[in-house]
Amino acid sequence: MDILDLNKFHPNPSKPTFVVPPGSVDAHCHIFGPGDVFPYSPKRKYTPGDASKEDLFRLRDFLGLSRNVIVQASCHGTDNAATIDGIKAAGEKARGIAVVELDITLDELRAMDAAGIRGVRFAFLKRLVDPTPPERYQRVIEMCRQLGWHVVVYFESADLEDLAPFIEAIPTTVVVDHMGRPDVKLGLEHPQWKRFLRMLDEHENIWVKVTGPERISETGPPYDDVVPYGRTLVERYPDRVLWGTDWPHPNMETHMPDDGKLVDFIPRVATTKELQQKMLVDNPMRLYWPK
Numbered sequence: 001m002d003i004l005d006l007n008k009f010h011p012n013p014s015k016p017t018f019v020v021p022p023g024s025v026d027a028h029c030h031i032f033g034p035g036d037v038f039p040y041s042p043k044r045k046y047t048p049g050d051a052s053k054e055d056l057f058r059l060r061d062f063l064g065l066s067r068n069v070i071v072q073a074s075c076h077g078t079d080n081a082a083t084i085d086g087i088k089a090a091g092e093k094a095r096g097i098a099v100v101e102l103d104i105t106l107d108e109l110r111a112m113d114a115a116g117i118r119g120v121r122f123a124f125l126k127r128l129v130d131p132t133p134p135e136r137y138q139r140v141i142e143m144c145r146q147l148g149w150h151v152v153v154y155f156e157s158a159d160l161e162d163l164a165p166f167i168e169a170i171p172t173t174v175v176v177d178h179m180g181r182p183d184v185k186l187g188l189e190h191p192q193w194k195r196f197l198r199m200l201d202e203h204e205n206i207w208v209k210v211t212g213p214e215r216i217s218e219t220g221p222p223y224d225d226v227v228p229y230g231r232t233l234v235e236r237y238p239d240r241v242l243w244g245t246d247w248p249h250p251n252m253e254t255h256m257p258d259d260g261k262l263v264d265f266i267p268r269v270a271t272t273k274e275l276q277q278k279m280l281v282d283n284p285m286r287l288y289w290p291k
């Protein structure tokens, strides 16, 4: 394997073998800086290598994708300027997810809506953010409901049992990042994974991103150990799964993924044309570009 700088996205990803259906959406990616134009947050827990909107659009086109959902990452805190700048530059080809202060006003959120933001993200990973007691998000959630936005939640599976009452009570569509971050060492029969499936079984407003095999895998590329988890989600909840690259892959400790190989992971979890069409096109279009 190439020795790559773990703070910088893959410089020359391979051309995927899998040809994505026309209109496919990368529903989870970020823009970082560049730091001299869009400074990183003083409260950040990591400082990424710059990854500009131009770099993102180049990757989108190279992989054969049509649209991006740009997710505000923790290193930019609650200053969504880089994310919104990227959405504006992409025109109709991008939407975004913001991270906001708890005292933000409805008018400020309306301005973000006009700029293409369609939801807010709450992260519960201590290595990314200082913890916010979930009940303090209620006011923001209520404003999301008024705007027809959704809520994105990022947690690790060990924390789900504690967070579930909060997540299950959210009245909007909820999107869970990175397959709920299962611990693949524990296996598909473990109560943590079963708890996640139970949450999805019982709450049809909860969607899940089939993203992040490179983060979840213990064995590394081509992420064989993550396939059964992804496939379970796609086959059980075909109308509420999304896919994304997670480019530019902050905080990778073992390797920097080849984004072409991440596209080649898709047909291993979405094994039919119908499932691929739903996950890559129909579902994200319904959520982010409704007619």
Ligand code: 0GY
Residues within 6 Å of the ligand: 030, 072, 073, 074, 075, 123, 128, 154, 177, 215, 246, 249, 250, 251
């Ligand atoms: C991801 C995952 C990570 C980082 C962030 O907001 C973030 O900084 O989401 C991570 O470190 O697991 O979705 O990019």
